[in-house]
Amino acid sequence: MLKTLIVGASGYAGVELVTYLNRHPHINITGIAVSAQSPDAGKSLSDIYPQLKGRVDLRLQPLTDVAAVAKEADVVFLATAHEVSHDLAPQFLEHGCVVLDLSGAWRVNSAEFYTRYYGFTHQYPELLAQAAYGMAEWQAEQIKQTNLIAVPGCYPTASQLAIKPLLAAGLLNTDQWPVINATSGVSGSGRKASLNTSFCEVSLQPYGLFTHRHQPEISAHLGTPVVFTPQLGSFPRGILATSTCRLKPGVTAEQVAKAFHDAYDDKPLVRLYDSGVPALKSVIGLPFCDIGFAVDGEHVIVVSAEDNLLKGASSHAVQCMNIRFGYPETLSLL
Numbered sequence: 001m002l003k004t005l006i007v008g009a010s011g012y013a014g015v016e017l018v019t020y021l022n023r024h025p026h027i028n029i030t031g032i033a034v035s036a037q038s039p040d041a042g043k044s045l046s047d048i049y050p051q052l053k054g055r056v057d058l059r060l061q062p063l064t065d066v067a068a069v070a071k072e073a074d075v076v077f078l079a080t081a082h083e084v085s086h087d088l089a090p091q092f093l094e095h096g097c098v099v100l101d102l103s104g105a106w107r108v109n110s111a112e113f114y115t116r117y118y119g120f121t122h123q124y125p126e127l128l129a130q131a132a133y134g135m136a137e138w139q140a141e142q143i144k145q146t147n148l149i150a151v152p153g154c155y156p157t158a159s160q161l162a163i164k165p166l167l168a169a170g171l172l173n174t175d176q177w178p179v180i181n182a183t184s185g186v187s188g189s190g191r192k193a194s195l196n197t198s199f200c201e202v203s204l205q206p207y208g209l210f211t212h213r214h215q216p217e218i219s220a221h222l223g224t225p226v227v228f229t230p231q232l233g234s235f236p237r238g239i240l241a242t243s244t245c246r247l248k249p250g251v252t253a254e255q256v257a258k259a260f261h262d263a264y265d266d267k268p269l270v271r272l273y274d275s276g277v278p279a280l281k282s283v284i285g286l287p288f289c290d291i292g293f294a295v296d297g298e299h300v301i302v303v304s305a306e307d308n309l310l311k312g313a314s315s316h317a318v319q320c321m322n323i324r325f326g327y328p329e330t331l332s333l334l
């Protein structure tokens with residue numbers, strides 16, 4: 001059994017992690033933690049999330065002594081803000097833990113990227129170089145060989161799963177940058193209250209035009225520039241992305257379909273649509289990314305849908321953990 005600590009367990013991504021890991025046959029949850037100052041410290045997680053009553057009645061502990069809890073853990077999931085993960089991951093790694101981080105703190109191997117897009121100076125360039133980007137369907141070999149796994153962002157997961165097969169098959173004319181429009185539910189902003197995400201304020205609105213930190217994350221890992229526009233929608237969870245790309249002259253819909261099937265037929269957590277395109281309702285509460293597409297002349301529109309808290313965060317992290325430790329990829333997820 002792997003002794004497992006979940007930090008940030010009271011957050012939206014954290015509680016999903018606890019739910020999956022609680023039913024994992026090789027995981028023993030030894031701690032669920034929040035910040036040292038948290039008003040939730042000492043509460044039972046099921047007091048905050050009553051759906052867990054009788055299933056997970058663990059108490060949230062304040063993270064006051066990292067070294068002490070690190071000594072007791074084999075695996076640590078960080079479902080914490082980027083700066084918090086940046087500070088915590090090296091401490092757990094030092095104690096030999098395998099760290100799966102859901103934040104953006106270890107996703108791009110460039111300290112300058114963090115200064116520019118995250119507003120802090122990254123202090124650990126040598127660890128950044130050791131981190132594996134945990135895009136489970138594409139990076140299994142790298143995931144197996146590291147103790148630091150940077151689980152991809154929610155929008156980057158939906159976007160890259162949609163575009164990568166077409167690039168890998170050499171079908172895209174990248175002179176025209178892929179254009180990704182993606183709408184997220186409000187849980188993407190986390191549990192903390194803020195005016196921008198309060199009930200009466202949210203309708204449907206793009207944000208971060210040309211400046212969102214996920215644009216360079218997507219471009220860096222696809223290896224080609226993209227235009228990425230996120231939008232906030234008035235629903236609790238889910239991300240639906242449309243990625244519009246230019247095909248090379250003569251590329252057919254059959255070739256596009258073959259590229260997706262070649263990429264994902266042996267990947268159980270990506271579901272392909274042979275006709276039509278996915279809707280959010282088909283993936284909410286599930287660990288899948290669903291993908292469909294349409295071709296017209298030299299253009300293809302790929303539609304991808306996922307639950308931002310699951311394939312966009314927590315189930316993806318558990319999938320990476322399964323790969324890292326040699327368990328079946330879908331263990332505890334399906």
Ligand SMILES: NC(=O)C1=CN([C@@H]2O[C@H](COP(=O)(O)OP(=O)(O)OC[C@H]3O[C@@H](n4cnc5c(N)ncnc54)[C@H](OP(=O)(O)O)[C@@H]3O)[C@@H](O)[C@H]2O)C=CC1
Pocket residue numbers: 007008009010011012013014033034035036037038039040063078079080081082084102103104152153154187188189190191192308309312313
């Ligand atoms: N929400 C989403 O759709 C996605 C989120 N992510 C990433 O996952 C991470 C978590 O996101 P989300 O669940 O939405 O965030 P939340 O704001 O919902 O939860 C954050 C959690 O971290 C805890 N926390 C805050 N500060 C500390 C600290 N110093 N030490 C330990 N725990 C701390 C909070 O508890 P308290 O403040 O009480 O201490 C809370 O449990 C973020 O990095 C986010 O970018 C990634 C993909 C998708």
Ligand SMILES: CC(=O)N[C@@H](CCC(=O)OP(=O)(O)O)C(=O)O
Pocket residue numbers: 102103104152153154155184185186187188189230232
């Ligand atoms: C709707 C919403 O606010 N979404 C967040 C992204 C979700 C998230 O937590 O981002 P990471 O993938 O970087 O961890 C945002 O746009 O900042």
